[in-house]
Amino acid sequence: MPATLPLYRAQDARAIDRRAIERLGVPAFELMSRAGAAAWRLLRERWPQARRIGVACGPGNNGGDGYVLARLAREGGCRVELVALQPPRTAEARQAAAEWQAAGGRTQVFEAGLPEVDLWVDALFGIGLTRAPEGAARELIEAINAAAVPVLALDTPSGVDADRGHVPGAAVRATSTLCFIAAKRGLHTGAALDHVGEVVLDPLALPPAAFEGTPPAARLLRPAALQRWLPRRARDSHKGRYGHVLCVGGDLGLGGAVRLCAEAALRAGAGLVSVATRAEHVAAILAARPEAMTRSIEDAGDFTPLLERASVLALGPGLGLGDWGWSLWTAALRSGKPAVLDADALNLLAGQQTWALPAGCVLTPHPGEAARLLDAAPGEIQRDRFAAAEALAAQYGAVVVLKGAGTVVAAPEEVPCVIAAGNPGMASGGMGDVLTGTIAALLAQGLSAFDAACAGALLHAAAGDAAAREGGERGLLPSDLFAPLRRLANPHD
Numbered sequence: 001m002p003a004t005l006p007l008y009r010a011q012d013a014r015a016i017d018r019r020a021i022e023r024l025g026v027p028a029f030e031l032m033s034r035a036g037a038a039a040w041r042l043l044r045e046r047w048p049q050a051r052r053i054g055v056a057c058g059p060g061n062n063g064g065d066g067y068v069l070a071r072l073a074r075e076g077g078c079r080v081e082l083v084a085l086q087p088p089r090t091a092e093a094r095q096a097a098a099e100w101q102a103a104g105g106r107t108q109v110f111e112a113g114l115p116e117v118d119l120w121v122d123a124l125f126g127i128g129l130t131r132a133p134e135g136a137a138r139e140l141i142e143a144i145n146a147a148a149v150p151v152l153a154l155d156t157p158s159g160v161d162a163d164r165g166h167v168p169g170a171a172v173r174a175t176s177t178l179c180f181i182a183a184k185r186g187l188h189t190g191a192a193l194d195h196v197g198e199v200v201l202d203p204l205a206l207p208p209a210a211f212e213g214t215p216p217a218a219r220l221l222r223p224a225a226l227q228r229w230l231p232r233r234a235r236d237s238h239k240g241r242y243g244h245v246l247c248v249g250g251d252l253g254l255g256g257a258v259r260l261c262a263e264a265a266l267r268a269g270a271g272l273v274s275v276a277t278r279a280e281h282v283a284a285i286l287a288a289r290p291e292a293m294t295r296s297i298e299d300a301g302d303f304t305p306l307l308e309r310a311s312v313l314a315l316g317p318g319l320g321l322g323d324w325g326w327s328l329w330t331a332a333l334r335s336g337k338p339a340v341l342d343a344d345a346l347n348l349l350a351g352q353q354t355w356a357l358p359a360g361c362v363l364t365p366h367p368g369e370a371a372r373l374l375d376a377a378p379g380e381i382q383r384d385r386f387a388a389a390e391a392l393a394a395q396y397g398a399v400v401v402l403k404g405a406g407t408v409v410a411a412p413e414e415v416p417c418v419i420a421a422g423n424p425g426m427a428s429g430g431m432g433d434v435l436t437g438t439i440a441a442l443l444a445q446g447l448s449a450f451d452a453a454c455a456g457a458l459l460h461a462a463a464g465d466a467a468a469r470e471g472g473e474r475g476l477l478p479s480d481l482f483a484p485l486r487r488l489a490n491p492h493d
C-alpha cells in the first residue's frame with residue numbers, strides 16, 4: 001500500500017476517462033468491462049464463499065459496471081439476483097445490460113423488498129450522483145443497508161458525494177469500495193468515512209499517459225509517509241538543532257491544556273520547551289513534566305524574554321478570551337515568530353476584522369472554529385471540507401489543519417493533503433492540545449509550515465490509532481498518545 005496516493009475529483013476522473021478513450025484508444029465499453037471484471041475479482045477474493053450475489057444497478061455507467069459483474073458472476077457459477085432501479089440510459093450501460101440478458105440473466109425492476117443473498121453489489125450511483133437519493137433510490141439504498149450482509153460498492157458508495165465526502169441523504173454503508181482508475185478524494189474525509197469501508201483502487205490497466213495533464217486534487221497521506229519527514233538524527237547533535245517551542249496558554253483553571261501541549265512538543269522531539277502560563281499552574285506543570293521550563297506570566301511585560309528565546313510558538317491551549325489571554329495573544333503575534341494557533345487563539349483571531357499573521361503560521365481549527373473564522377455555518381464546513389480548508393488558508397495566508405474525520409491540510413499554492421489515520425476515540429478534550437504541541441515541535445525542528453502540519457497531523461492521528469489498538473477507542477485519553485507519539489516520531493530507529 002503506497003505511503004501517499006493522488007486523489008481526484010469526479011471531473012478529473014472523467015477527463016482521465018476521456019483521455020483513455022480518445023487519446024489511448026481504449027473504448028468506453030472496454031473500460032466498463034475492465035471495471036466489472038475488477039469488481040468480480042475483488043468479490044471472489046474477499047468473499048470466496050458467496051454463492052448468492054445481489055447486484056443493484058442504477059441507470060448510468062455505474063450500473064453498467066454492475067451488469068458486467070453480474071454476467072461474470074453468473075458465468076462463474078453464482079446465483080445472481082439483479083435489481084434495476086431504472087433501465088440503463090447510456091450506450092455502454094445498455095450494451096452491458098444486453099450482454100447480461102443474452103447470457104440468460106434476469107433483471108427485476110425494484111419496487112419494494114429485496115431477495116435474500118449472501119452479498120450485495122452497489123452499482124446504483126458512482127461519480128454521477130447529483131443529489132440526495134429520493135423515492136425508490138432511497139428505499140433501495142435503505143433496503144441494501146437493512147439486509148445486513150456485506151456490500152461491495154462500485155467506485156463510490158451510492159449516496160456519497162465523491163468530491164466532497166458529504167452525504168446529503170441516504171447512502172450505502174459498504175464493507176468495501178472499489179474505486180476505478182482514479183481514487184476519489186471525497187471518499188477519505190468527513191461523513192464518507194462511515195460509508196466506504198475498506199477502499200481499494202484498481203487502475204484498470206490504464207497507463208500513466210492517461211493521467212497526463214490531470215494533476216491530483218489532493219493527496220492521501222498514510223502513516224508510512226512519516227519516514228520522509230522524520231529522518232534519523234545526526235550523531236553529532238545538540239538541543240539547539242531541534243528548536244525551542246514556547247507553549248502559551250493556561251488561563252485561570254485551564255492549566256491542563258497547556259501542559260498537554262508542552263508534553264506533546266517534548267515527545268515529538270523539540271529541543272527545548274518552555275511554558276508561559278498563570279502562576280497557579282506552574283508548580284503542577286513542573287511537577288508533572290520538569291523538562292518543560294514553566295514560567296508564571298501575569299502580564300505581557302514578563303513575556304518578552306520568553307518570546308525572544310523561542311523559535312516557535314504554540315499559542316492557544318487554555319488561553320481563554322479574557323484580558324490576560326488577549327494581551328499574550330497580541331504580544332505573541334507581534335513577535336513575528338511562526339506560531340501554531342489553536343482553540344482560543346483561533347477564537348481571538350476570528351474576532352479581528354484584519355490581522356496579518358507572521359510567516360510560517362499553522363491554524364488548527366475544528367469545524368466549529370473554522371465556521372467562526374469563515375463566518376459560515378458549521379454544516380457548510382462539513383459539506384465541503386476541502387473548500388473550507390482552502391478558503392481559510394487563502395484568507396489568512398497560512399497553513400490550515402481542518403480537524404475531524406479525515407483531517408485536511410491546506411495551504412496557499414499547495415495540493416491539499418488528507419490524513420488516512422485517526423479514530424473517533426480522539427474526539428475528546430485535550431487531543432487538540434496534543435496536536436498543537438506536535439506540529440509546533442516539528443516546526444521547531446526545521447520542517448516547513450506545510451510539512452510540519454502534514455507530518456504533525458499524521459503523527460498525531462497514527463499515535464491515536466496505536467493507542468486505540470492497545471486499549472480501545474472509548475476512554476482514549478490525550479496522555480495515552482505520548483508513548484506512541486515518541487515511538488512513531490522515530491520511524492528510522
Ligand SMILES: NC(=O)C1=CN([C@@H]2O[C@H](COP(=O)(O)OP(=O)(O)OC[C@H]3O[C@@H](n4cnc5c(N)ncnc54)[C@H](O)[C@@H]3O)[C@@H](O)[C@H]2O)[C@H](O)CC1
Nearest residue numbers: 013017032060061062125126127128129130131132133155
Ligand atoms: N474513469 C472512471 O472513473 C470510470 C467510470 N466508470 C463508471 O461510470 C460511473 C459514472 O457513470 P455516470 O453515468 O456518469 O453516472 P452514475 O452511473 O454514477 O449515475 C448517474 C446516473 O444516475 C442519475 N442520478 C444521479 N443522482 C441521482 C439521484 N440522487 N437519484 C436518482 N438518479 C440520480 C444521473 O442522472 C445519471 O443518469 C463511475 O462512477 C464508474 O462506476 C466506468 O464504467 C469505468 C471507468
Ligand SMILES: [K+]
Nearest residue numbers: 122125154156
Ligand atoms: K456505487
